[in-house]
Each structure stands twice: as C-alpha cells, then as structure tokens.
Amino acid sequence: MGFVVLLYHRVHPELGLSPKIFRKQMEFLKNHFNLIKLENLQNSKKFPSAMVTFDDGFSDFLFYAFPILKELSIPAVLFVSPDRVLDTKGIRTSAEDSNVSTYDAFKNSFLRGDNSPFLSWGELRYLESTGLVSVESHGLTHRAVLGKGKPYKEGKDWRIFSLPEDERKRVKEGTELTSILVSEKGKSEEELRLSKGILEEKLGKKVKALAWPWGIYSERAVKVARSLGYEFCFTTERGFNRGNYCRIKRLAVGNKKGMFWFRTRSLLYSL
Incomplete structure (x- = not known):
C-alpha cells in the first residue's frame, strides 16, 4: 500500500481555502487516516496513510491553518524559500499582513523585497518548536531548476517575478521565459544548496526534503538534489506513491473542492 500527500498553499477566509472547509478536511483525515510525520515517512505501514504539506510559507498558515492542525494534533510539512522569509525574529499576533493576493505577494516580494505576507524566521522557529511542523526547502528563490517549464504568457504569469530586472526585459522583448527560468547546472546546485544551508543555519535542524x-524538475535535478543531501523530493504530480522517495506525488487541494471530492480522492490515492 502507498500513502497520499496533500498539497495546500493557502488557508484564508477570502484568499485561499476557507478555514471552515479546511477544518472539515482535517477532521476527516484525523478520523480515517494514519497521519505521517516526515521523519516516519519511510516506516509507515498502516493503511490508509496521509501527509499534509503546504508550499510557499504564507503567513496565513500561522493564523488559519496551524490552529486547526494543533487542535487536532495533525503534523504538517511546510516548504519555504529562504529569500521569501520575512527577516524578523518576532511572532505576529495579527493576520493583517496575510490579506494580500498570492499574485501581489509574489510580485511585491520579487520586485520590491517585501516579504510581509510570508512567515518570518521567528515564526518558523516557533512552528518547528511545536513538534508538529517540519520546515523544509522550496528552493532559495522559488526559481525553477533543471526541467521543462511552460512558455511565458502575457498577463499574470507569476514566474516572471522570479527574474532579475535585465532578464524580465529579455522576456518582454521575446526571449522564451522557459529558457531563463530553468537554471543551468551551476545555478540549480546553488539554488538547492543555499536553500538547505540557510534553513539549517537559521532553524538549527537538518533539512531532509x-x-x-x-x-519543475528533471532526472538531472533529482541527482543534484540527492548529491546535496535531500532525502525526499516532492512533486506537484498527481498519482500513486510506491516508495519512490525522489519523486513523491501530491494531491493538490483546490480552494473550491467539496468534501465528496476530498474524501474520494484522498482515499483513492492512498492505495
């Protein structure tokens, strides 16, 4: 038997999955699944088993998702990019900074260095200290590494905001975005190595995932990641997990999916 890994981005009353629906989903998992911590992933034999993951490290996780996870004692893995962590030691008591659309949060971070919609180092350390949340790597800058991307589309193509100004100009002049976004070998190694190193230094832990x-990834990217000490690599591909910890598939939970969809898909992909 395998296990299902659920992929979330935001839990927010207006800008993500509603906390009410998220609670219902977590209650279903709590009542019907063996819930896995990252450290126990390779040893989990119970069926059905599930893991909860969040990408990007938005600050709404602290205010809307984590209280529910904590109440139900559900572990989660939080993937963050060090370049998008708010550089403060404090822990906020208001969710005000999270009231920014995902698009604007990406844009303001990449173009202005405004990381206020994202979790801070102090908040990440607090979440790690609870024993429920494992903070892991999402690359240094969220730039794609060594794989095939999708061509640039005019309008709200968020990927352009991960480029330096001179490269954004090249895209607008006609250079294919994919050829810039997908780093060459040296850049890719740097993205993954620095992300791991910074997280380990700031959080005082070993980063495994x-x-x-x-x-976006490739066979070469997987080899680079393994050589740098990553034990687990998570994709955005949907499918069944059969012990290949270099290409762990995840079920993305959309903001408008109902409970019937959630129940049936989570059980199906745990087979």
Whole structure:
C-alpha cells in the first residue's frame, strides 16, 4: 500500500481555502487516516496513510491553518524559500499582513523585497518548536531548476517575478521565459544548496526534503538534489506513491473542492 500527500498553499477566509472547509478536511483525515510525520515517512505501514504539506510559507498558515492542525494534533510539512522569509525574529499576533493576493505577494516580494505576507524566521522557529511542523526547502528563490517549464504568457504569469530586472526585459522583448527560468547546472546546485544551508543555519535542524519550485524538475535535478543531501523530493504530480522517495506525488487541494471530492480522492490515492 502507498500513502497520499496533500498539497495546500493557502488557508484564508477570502484568499485561499476557507478555514471552515479546511477544518472539515482535517477532521476527516484525523478520523480515517494514519497521519505521517516526515521523519516516519519511510516506516509507515498502516493503511490508509496521509501527509499534509503546504508550499510557499504564507503567513496565513500561522493564523488559519496551524490552529486547526494543533487542535487536532495533525503534523504538517511546510516548504519555504529562504529569500521569501520575512527577516524578523518576532511572532505576529495579527493576520493583517496575510490579506494580500498570492499574485501581489509574489510580485511585491520579487520586485520590491517585501516579504510581509510570508512567515518570518521567528515564526518558523516557533512552528518547528511545536513538534508538529517540519520546515523544509522550496528552493532559495522559488526559481525553477533543471526541467521543462511552460512558455511565458502575457498577463499574470507569476514566474516572471522570479527574474532579475535585465532578464524580465529579455522576456518582454521575446526571449522564451522557459529558457531563463530553468537554471543551468551551476545555478540549480546553488539554488538547492543555499536553500538547505540557510534553513539549517537559521532553524538549527537538518533539512531532509525539497518541494520543486513550480513543480519543475528533471532526472538531472533529482541527482543534484540527492548529491546535496535531500532525502525526499516532492512533486506537484498527481498519482500513486510506491516508495519512490525522489519523486513523491501530491494531491493538490483546490480552494473550491467539496468534501465528496476530498474524501474520494484522498482515499483513492492512498492505495
């Protein structure tokens, strides 16, 4: 038997999955699944088993998702990019900074260095200290590494905000975005190595897992990640997990999916 890994991004009353629906989903998992911590992933034999993961490290996790996880004692893995962590030691008591759309949060972070919609180092350390949350790598800058991307589309293509100004100009002049976004070998190694190193230094822990930024990766990228000490690599691909810890598939939970969809899909992909 395998296990299902659920992929979330945001839990927010207006800008993500509603906390009410998230609670119902977590209660279903609590009542029907063996819930896995990252450290126990390779040893889990019970059926059905599930793991909860969040990508990007938005600050709404602290205010809307984590209280529910804590109440129900559900572990989670939080994938963050160090370049998008708010550089403060404090822990906020208000969710005000999270009231920013995902698109604007990406744009303001990449173009202005405004990371206020994302979790801070102090908040990440607090979440780690609870024993419920494992903070892991999502690349250094959220830039795609060594894989095939999708061509740039005019309008709200968020990927362009991960580029330096000169490269954004090249895209607008006609250079294919994919050829810039997908790093060459040296850059890819740097993205993954620095992300791991910074997280380990800031959080005082060993980083074991990586979620590919934009879901883009390749055979070569997997080899690079393994050589740097990543034991688990999480994709955005849907499917069944059969012990390949270099290509762990995840079930993305959309903001408008109902409970019937959630129950049937989570059970199906845990087979």
